[in-house]
Amino acid sequence: MHPPALKLVNVHKSFGPAKIIQGVNLEIARGERHAIIGPNGAGKSTLFNLVSGLYSLSDGEVQLNGAVISGKKPFQINRMGLSRSFQVSNIFANMTVRENVRCGVLYSMGYGYSFWRNIGNLKEVQEKTAHILEDVGLLDKANLPASLLPYADQRTLEIAITIAGGAEVIMLDEPTAGMSHSETDRAVELIEKAAKGKTLLIVEHDMGVVFGLADRISVLVYGEIIATGAPSEIRGDPRVREAYLGEEADHIEGEPA
Template identity: 40%
Template sequence: MGDPDPEGTGPKGPVPEGPVLTARGLVREFRGFRAVDGVDLDIAEGSVHALVGPNGAGKTTLFNLLTGFLKPTAGSVRLGEHELAGRRPERIARLGLARSFQITSLFAELTPKQHVELALAGRSGLGWRFWRSDAALGRYSERAAELLDQVGLAGHGDIPAGSLAYGRKRALELALALALDPKVLLLDEPTAGMGVEDVDRTVALIRQVREGRTVVLVEHNMSVVSNLADRVTVLQHGQVLVEGPYAEIRHDPRVVTAYLGDSNAER
């Protein structure tokens, strides 16, 4: 697991009590194989909660179950009083749960400003109607500019998104998720493929946007997890292996074995 946080303290400050997002007995089968196998999960309101584990542990499948991109074979997912299992992703987003993707899907010729204006229009009910005039989307111009500034793209709003550097594309993706004003923001590998400078910038950005909301992230970079997460759930073979603060789980023999193999468990 490494030791990226020498003090083992992780994020500072109290984490509010009470779950805002829960899963109970969550199962997803693919032709008899259980990618997620009876997962129970409680995400505390106002926290940053990391889902980690070795390759094939079921992290992405669980992420897709929470956000409606996969339907569970069995089990329940609740956001507050709302049952999410079986709802379409766009309905789930309107209830207050939004996600960013591991692989960016942006329109290369549209500017960041246009992307965010369209996202704001979709949330408001105007919808993704590309034939609407610039004047119709213009009502969202001020808020779009605020969101771009929030993610560090204030000076990049009017250039084609396809020309943005990778780290800035990920920042735009985050702005699109924030345009939905979510209660819970799910981030799928937010620092994947980034250099050190972009990783540091993204960590600072997540710290900023967590104010007033809950963040769930799938992340391989354990330094990022140690710096951001209030609580960590470690998955293995589709099940919860261990859960707790990073300072506790990082030296758990079960976690060391899961990541490094039995021969390293005693080191």
């Protein structure tokens, strides 16, 4: 029997006297699409930063496919098969769109940094980069500096970079933040395509996106998970309605309650 893709065991994080994450326990199965929701200040991005190694844990343990990753650096965790995006776009603004994606592709195909290697001669890298750009709809903008992309395209580029590394576990932090309705619809289609056959952990405020994408949802409030379950269970949970969803739950499209 395979271990869970991600397992959090009694995870805590404090900044001085402030307790931000308080004893989170969570298992995410391989291939599952799992969303974390909660009010502003609940600790969602902090939890992401703990899992991906950006922050160190105050207590507890995080496992990736059964291997303990607590205490490892972000690049080490990435090379073990976990890739993430950030709430604020985190791209190489002065590089082209193609170069941004190619950075992720290089490491996924086993090419480390080497100043004497001509990247242009690596046909398989060029082909995979072009394939990813085509999949996300950015191939026609491949030679533009990333800084010149519209906001929604920058978010799309970040998703492309996230999947370029070939990780089996993908973490997306607010991927549709600031997008219009049509841009959000396009982003959801992209996320569904990118996450096919992989494990997805997503933090998202748009409940239409959450209830449309997720197999299971966890609700984080004041650093504690108060409920985990299928979308229909979460929508009908009185604790979740009181703490977060409220009447919005009645208007969310998706799985019937």
